[in-house]
Amino acid sequence: MPAPKVPISRSEVHSWLITAPLFVLGVLLSLPILLSDRPSHVGHHYGHALALLALATLATPLELRFDIRRQGLSTKMNEIPLILALYYLSPWLVLAVRVTAGLVWNVFGARFSWHKVAFNAASHFAGTATANLIVFQFGLHGGGSPLTWLVLGMAILAGNVVTLAAIAGVMVLLQGVGQLPQFLKSSVPGFAVMGVNIVLGLVMLLALVASDWGALLLVALAIVLFILYRSYTQFFRQHRNLTEIYALTREIAATNHDGTLPDVLLGRVRALLTADSATLWLPRHGRHHEMLLSSRFDYQGLLDSAPTPDLFRQLAMRTGQTVVAGPRAGGPELQSALQEAQVKDIIVVPLRSSGVAIGTLEVAGRLGDKVLFGKEDVQLLETVSLQVGAAVENSRLVDRLQFDANHDALTGLANRRRMLTALGEAMTGRGPREVVAVLLFDVVALREVNESLGHDAGDQVLIQVAKRLRGLAPQGALVARVGGDEFAVELRTASAEAAAAVADTLRAGLRDRMVIDSLTIDVDTNVGVSIYPDHGSEPEALLQRAVVATSVAKSRGIVQLFNAGLQSRSVRRVGLAADLDAALNTGELEVYFQPKVSLKDRRLVGVECLARWEHPVHGQVAPPDFVAVAEHTGQLARLNSVVLKEGIRRAREWADAGRSLTVAVNISVRTLGDADFPLQVSELLEKHGVPAERIILELSEQELLGSGRSVPALKRLRELGVLLSVDDFGAGRSSFADLGRLPVQEVKIDRAFVQGMATDTADLAIVRTVVDMARHFGLAVVAEGVESELTLGLLEDMHCDMGQGFLFSRALPYERFESWLQIQADADPTVPPAGEVRWLRAVP
Numbered sequence: 001m002p003a004p005k006v007p008i009s010r011s012e013v014h015s016w017l018i019t020a021p022l023f024v025l026g027v028l029l030s031l032p033i034l035l036s037d038r039p040s041h042v043g044h045h046y047g048h049a050l051a052l053l054a055l056a057t058l059a060t061p062l063e064l065r066f067d068i069r070r071q072g073l074s075t076k077m078n079e080i081p082l083i084l085a086l087y088y089l090s091p092w093l094v095l096a097v098r099v100t101a102g103l104v105w106n107v108f109g110a111r112f113s114w115h116k117v118a119f120n121a122a123s124h125f126a127g128t129a130t131a132n133l134i135v136f137q138f139g140l141h142g143g144g145s146p147l148t149w150l151v152l153g154m155a156i157l158a159g160n161v162v163t164l165a166a167i168a169g170v171m172v173l174l175q176g177v178g179q180l181p182q183f184l185k186s187s188v189p190g191f192a193v194m195g196v197n198i199v200l201g202l203v204m205l206l207a208l209v210a211s212d213w214g215a216l217l218l219v220a221l222a223i224v225l226f227i228l229y230r231s232y233t234q235f236f237r238q239h240r241n242l243t244e245i246y247a248l249t250r251e252i253a254a255t256n257h258d259g260t261l262p263d264v265l266l267g268r269v270r271a272l273l274t275a276d277s278a279t280l281w282l283p284r285h286g287r288h289h290e291m292l293l294s295s296r297f298d299y300q301g302l303l304d305s306a307p308t309p310d311l312f313r314q315l316a317m318r319t320g321q322t323v324v325a326g327p328r329a330g331g332p333e334l335q336s337a338l339q340e341a342q343v344k345d346i347i348v349v350p351l352r353s354s355g356v357a358i359g360t361l362e363v364a365g366r367l368g369d370k371v372l373f374g375k376e377d378v379q380l381l382e383t384v385s386l387q388v389g390a391a392v393e394n395s396r397l398v399d400r401l402q403f404d405a406n407h408d409a410l411t412g413l414a415n416r417r418r419m420l421t422a423l424g425e426a427m428t429g430r431g432p433r434e435v436v437a438v439l440l441f442d443v444v445a446l447r448e449v450n451e452s453l454g455h456d457a458g459d460q461v462l463i464q465v466a467k468r469l470r471g472l473a474p475q476g477a478l479v480a481r482v483g484g485d486e487f488a489v490e491l492r493t494a495s496a497e498a499a500a501a502v503a504d505t506l507r508a509g510l511r512d513r514m515v516i517d518s519l520t521i522d523v524d525t526n527v528g529v530s531i532y533p534d535h536g537s538e539p540e541a542l543l544q545r546a547v548v549a550t551s552v553a554k555s556r557g558i559v560q561l562f563n564a565g566l567q568s569r570s571v572r573r574v575g576l577a578a579d580l581d582a583a584l585n586t587g588e589l590e591v592y593f594q595p596k597v598s599l600k601d602r603r604l605v606g607v608e609c610l611a612r613w614e615h616p617v618h619g620q621v622a623p624p625d626f627v628a629v630a631e632h633t634g635q636l637a638r639l640n641s642v643v644l645k646e647g648i649r650r651a652r653e654w655a656d657a658g659r660s661l662t663v664a665v666n667i668s669v670r671t672l673g674d675a676d677f678p679l680q681v682s683e684l685l686e687k688h689g690v691p692a693e694r695i696i697l698e699l700s701e702q703e704l705l706g707s708g709r710s711v712p713a714l715k716r717l718r719e720l721g722v723l724l725s726v727d728d729f730g731a732g733r734s735s736f737a738d739l740g741r742l743p744v745q746e747v748k749i750d751r752a753f754v755q756g757m758a759t760d761t762a763d764l765a766i767v768r769t770v771v772d773m774a775r776h777f778g779l780a781v782v783a784e785g786v787e788s789e790l791t792l793g794l795l796e797d798m799h800c801d802m803g804q805g806f807l808f809s810r811a812l813p814y815e816r817f818e819s820w821l822q823i824q825a826d827a828d829p830t831v832p833p834a835g836e837v838r839w840l841r842a843v844p
Contacts, residue, residue, distance in 0.1 A: 016115060018169045022122035025162070029129035033091050033136050048088045049097060055081040057101040079156050079194060082131065083201030084208070086152055087140060091132040098128040123166045127159035134158055143209030152205075153198050160194055262302060266295035269363060269384060273347075273377050276365030279306045281313050282351075282392065283359060291359075297367065306362075308346055309337045313360045316348040320357050322382060323348040326372050345372050349385040353393040361385045404762040410459055411466035413487070414480035415762065416543075422478045422490050423539035427532050434492045436532040437499035439506065440546035441469065441525040442554070443485040449521065460516045461523060472509040474502060486550075487525075488543065496531045496561055503527045503559045526553040530562040577633045579615065580626055584638050589613050591646040592811035595820075596664065596782060596804050599796050604824070606662030606696070608804065609647040610811045611639065627668075637674060640667045645684060648695065650814065652688040659821075664696040664725065672699075672713040682720055692721030696746065700727045711742065718743040725782070730766055747774050751785025751805070758790045771798045 081101075085094045102124045103117065134155040140148045164187060172180055204218055262280050270278035275297075282291040294303045306313075312334070316323045325334040326345030338346060348362040363381060366373050406418035414422070426436045443465055450458040462485070469487055470479045477491035489506065493499045507527050513520050528549025536542040545562045553560035560566075583589045589611055596606040613621045630636040647663040654661050671677055685692055697717065714724060725746035730753050749770050756763035767783070774781045783795050786805030795803060809820055 016118070017173060018166055019115070019119045019122045022119075022126045022166055026122065026125040026129040029126070029133045030091070030095070033132060036136070049085075049093045052081050052085045052089065053097045053101060055084070057104050079160075079197035080201040080204065082128070082156060082159070083152050083198065084205060086131060086135050086155055087143065087148075087205055091136060094132055095125065095128050099124050119166075119170070123163045126166065127163040130162045131155035131159040143205050149202050152202065156194065156198050156201075157191075160191075262291070262293045265361075265388060266293060266302060269361065269381070270295045270297065272384070273363045273373070273381060274367045274371075275363035275373075276343075276367055277307050277363070279308065279313075279360075279362045279364070280388075281306070281360045281362075283317070285358065297365075307341065308343055308362065308364050309341055311337050312346055312348045312362065316350045316360045316362075317357050320350050320352075322350070322378060324373065324378060328372070347373050347378055347381050349378075349381050351385055351389040351392060353389055353396075358389065358392060361388055401765065404765065407762070408466075408481040409760045409762070411463055411481050413466050413470065414478055415760075416480065416482040419478065419480035419482055419488055419490060420539040420543065422480075423532075423542060426490060426492060427537075427539070430492055430532075433494065435495060435499065435534070436542075437491055437493055437496070437502075438530050438542050438546040439489040439491070439499065439503040440482070440528045440530075440543070440550045441465075441487040441489070441507070441510070442527075442550050443487075444524045444526060446485040453516070457516050457521075461514065461521060464514045464516075465510060465523065465525075468510055468512075469506065472506050482543065486547075488546065496529070496534065499529050499531055500559050500561050503529050507559060526550050526557075527559045528553050528562065529559060535562050576615070576618075576621065576626060576629050580613075580629050580633070580635060580639075583613060583615075584635065584642060589639070589642060590813060591643055592813055593650070593817045594804060594811040595808050595817075596662070596802050597808050599783075599792070599800055599803050604659075604661065604821075605802060606664060607650075607817070608664040608666075608698075608811075609643050609650075610666075611643050612811070612813075631668065631670065636668050637671055637677075640665070640671050641680070644681070648684050648688050648690050651690045651694050655690070655694075660694070662694050662696055662723070664698050666698045666700075666727065669699060675713075678713060678716040678720060681717065681722060685720070693723060696723040696725050698725040698727040698748065701729050701750075714743055728784075730770060744779065746780040746782060748782040748784055748804075754783045754785040754791060754795075754805070755787060757794060758788060764794065767795075767800075768798055771795075771800050775799070 082094075082098060085097050089097065099121055102120055132155075135151060138147075138151045138154075140151060142148060168180060168184070207218055266278045266280055269275075277294050277296050279294040280291065284290040292304060292306060294306050296303060296307070312323050312325065323334075324330060324345075324347050325338055327335070329345070330338075338344070343364050345366055346362060346364040348360050350357040351359040351361055361381065361384065363373070363377075366377075406414060406421075408415045423436065423438065430436050443461065446458055446461060449461055462481070465487065466479070466481060469489065473479050473489050474491055477489050480488050480490070482488045489503075491499070491502065493502065504527075507525055510523060510525055513522055515521075528546045528551070530536065530542050530545035530549060532542055535545045548566050549560040549562040552566050580589075590613070592610045592612050593607040594610060595604050596608060597603065598605045611623060611626075613623075613626050615621050627636070627639070630639045644665050644667070647665050651661065651663045681695070681697075684690075685695065718724060723746060724742075724744045725748055726742075726744050727748045728750040729747045730750045747770065749767055753763045753766050753770075757767045758764075771781050780801045782802040782804055783800050784804050786792055786795065786803040786807045788807060792803065792807060809817075812820060
C-alpha cells in the first residue's frame with residue numbers, strides 16, 4: 001500500500017516516540033511464533049529467500065502512478081513479493097527479506113537521516129510481524145486453496161494497517177491532530193490499489209505453484225507491462241503538462257491586469273512541477289517596486305519572502321540563463337548554498353521582456369525524498385516563463401498607458417482629466433459635514449521666464465513648483481497640473497474658510513526662491529478657490545469657477561474665494577444681448593475663413609467659416625461670449641443662418657473662379673431642433689447652385705451625443721447630400737461606438753490634444769488612436785490647432801487626412817483670405833488652379 005507523503009514541520013527526532021514502540025510491537029507479535037513448538041509450514045529455503053530478496057529490493061523504489069479523470073493513484077509493488085515470501089519462506093526469513101529490502105534503499109539510495117531509517121525499519125518490522133502472526137495462526141492450505149488466498153490477503157491488509165497507523169502517529173506527534181482527517185482521507189484510495197496488488201500476487205503464486213517454469217512467463221509479462229506503463233506515463237505526463245500550461249495561459253490572460261497574477265501563477269506552477277515552493281521575483285524597475293512572492297506547500301496564500309538564497313536569482317538575472325542546482329547539478333558553491341538553506345534542489349528561469357531579463361521564476365524542493373528535478377522539468381518551467389514574461393510585460397504596458405493618460409508628462413502630477421475624475425469621485429463620496437475644495441495656483445510670470453531664459457528653464461520652474469506643491473499638500477489631497485502654468489489641488493475640508501486657509505499656507509510655501517541653472521528666480525502664484533456644493537455641482541463647473549477666482553486674484557494679490565459677484569463676464573454677456581440683435585440686422589457681424597489643408601500633399605481643400613464681432617465699444621468680442629448670448633436670447637438660429645448664407649455664397653464664387661473648396665459651418669444642436677432647418681439649407685443650396693457635398697455642418701461632440709432628438713434632422717440633412725462633422729472630438733466622453741448611430745462623415749480632433757501631442761505622450765496616444773479608429777470606420781479626420789512643424793510631421797506620419805491651424809493661416813476676413821490665396825499661387829506658378837495650392841505658407 002502506498003504511504004502518503006508526510007511534510008515534516010517540527011523536529012523529526014520526536015519520531016523516536018513512535019519508532020521505539022513499533023520495535024516493541026514487532027517483538028511482541030513475533031513472540032508467539034518464537035515460543036511455539038508448532039513446526040512451520042515451510043523450511044528454510046535460502047534460494048527462494050535470495051530470489052525474493054532481489055524481487056523485494058527491486059519493488060521497493062518502484063512506484064506506479066495512474067491518473068483516472070482528475071484523481072491520481074500511486075502505488076508500490078511491495079505487497080507482491082511479500083505474498084510470495086509469506087508462502088515460501090519461514091517467518092524469520094520473511095522478516096529478514098522485508099526489512100533488508102527496505103534498508104538497502106533507505107541507507108544507500110536516498111540519503112535518509114538515521115531516525116528516518118530507524119522509523120522505516122521499525123514500521124516494516126512491525127507490519128511484517130503482524131502478517132507473519134496471521135499466517136502462523138490460521139495456517140496455509142496450498143497455493144490453490146481459497147482459504148490460503150484469504151489468509152494471505154488478511155495478512156497483507158493487517159500489516160499495512162499497522163504501517164499506516166505508525167505514519168499517522170508520526171503526523172499527529174509532529175503536526176497535531178488537525179492534519180489527521182486529511183491524511184486518512186488521502187489514504188483511502190490506497191486500499192483499493194492494495195487489493196489489486198494482492199490479486200496480482202496471488203495470480204503469480206498460482207502460476208509458480210503450477211510450474212516453476214511459470215516464473216519465466218511472469219518475467220516476460222512483467223517486462224511487457226513495464227514497457228507499456230512507461231509509454232503510458234510518458235504520454236500522460238505530456239498530455240497533463242500541455243493541459244496545465246493551456247489552463248495556466250488562460251488564467252494568466254484573465255488575471256493579467258487585476259493584480260492577481262502572482263496568486264494564480266505560483267500555486268499552479270508549484271503544483272505543476274510538484275515542488276515544495278514556487279517564487280516570483282521582479283526587481284525594482286522605474287515606477288514599479290520590487291516584488292518577491294512565494295507559494296509554499298505547507299502554507300495557505302503567498303509569502304513575501306523566498307526559502308532560497310538570493311544568489312540563485314541574481315545569477316539567473318546576470319547571465320540570462322536558467323540556473324539548475326541539486327545533489328547532482330550545479331557547482332560546489334551552489335550546492336553549498338542549497339545545503340545551508342536546507343533545500344534539496346532548485347530551478348531558476350529568467351523572465352524576459354523584449355529580450356531583456358526583468359525577473360525570475362523558480363521552483364525549489366521537488367517533493368519526494370527520492371525524486372529530483374529533471375530536464376523535462378527545466379523545459380516545462382522555461383515554457384511557462386515565456387507566458388509569464390509576456391504577461392508581466394503586457395501588464396506593465398497597460399499600467400504605463402493608464403498612467404500616461406492620467407498624468408502630466410513633465411511634472412508627473414495628475415493631469416486635468418484625472419483631476420476632473422477625482423473631483424467627481426470626491427463629490428459623490430464626501431461626508432455630510434465636508435466640502436470638496438479646488439485650489440487653483442497660477443504661476444506668475446512664467447512667460448517671462450520662457451522668453452528670457454528659454455523653455456527649458458520654464459520647464460524646470462514648473463517641475464520645482466510641482467515638487468513643492470506635492471510636498472506641502474495635506475495628506476489625501478490630489479495635486480494636478482491642469483494647464484500650462486496652472487496647478488490644482490483637490491481636497492476635502494470642513495468649510496470654505498478652511499480651504500482658503502490651506503491655500504494661503506501652500507502659497508506661502510511656494511514663494512521660496514529657486515535656483516535654475518545658477519540663476520535665482522522668485523516664484524509667486526495667484527490662487528483661486530471654489531468649493532462644492534456652494535459654487536458648482538459638476539467637476540468642470542467647479543474648476544471653471546476656480547479659474548474665475550484666480551483671474552481676479554491676479555489683480556488683488558490675495559487668495560480669492562469664488563463668489564457670484566466675480567462672474568463679470570456673465571454680466572457683460574447680458575449687456576451684449578441687445579447689441580447682438582443690432583449687429584445681426586446691420587451686418588456688423590463678419591464671417592472669417594480659415595483654410596483646411598490636405599496633409600498628404602498640402603493642398604487647400606476647404607475652409608471653415610467663423611463668425612467674428614468687432615463691437616464699437618467693447619472691441620473684439622470672443623466667439624464663446626456672443627454665441628452664449630445668442631443661445632440665451634433665442635438668436636442662435638439667426639446667427640447660424642448668417643454664417644451659413646455667407647459660406648454658401650462664397651462657395652459659389654470660388655467655384656466660378658475654378659476653386660472647388662468645401663465650406664464648413666458650425667451649427668448648434670438647438671438649430672437642429674428647428675424642423676424647417678433642413679429645408680432652409682436645401683433652398684440656399686438651390687438658390688446659389690452649390691452641390692450639397694460642398695457644405696459641411698459641424699456640431700460639437702458633447703452637444704451632438706447628448707441629444708437624441710437631433711438624429712432625425714441629421715438624417716434629413718444627409719439625405720440632401722450635406723456632409724456632417726463632429727467638432728472638438730475627444731473633449732467629451734464619447735467613443736466611436738457612440739458615433740455609429742449618427743450619419744457623420746468627418747471627425748475633428750479637439751485642438752487641446754493636437755497642441756499637446758508634441759510634448760505629452762498621452763495626447764499623442766489619443767490623437768493616434770482617433771486617427772486609426774476613424775480610418776477603420778471610414779471617417780475623414782481633421783486635426784485642429786496645428787501650430788508647429790513638429791506637430792505637422794507627427795500628423796503626417798499618422799496619415800491624418802486634413803489639418804487646420806495657425807501654421808497654415810489664422811482665420812482671415814474674405815479680402816485677406818483672397819490675398820492669401822493669391823500669395824500661395826504666386827509662390828508656385830506651376831500649380832494648376834482648382835484649389836491645388838502646394839506647400840502653403842502661413843500668413844500672420
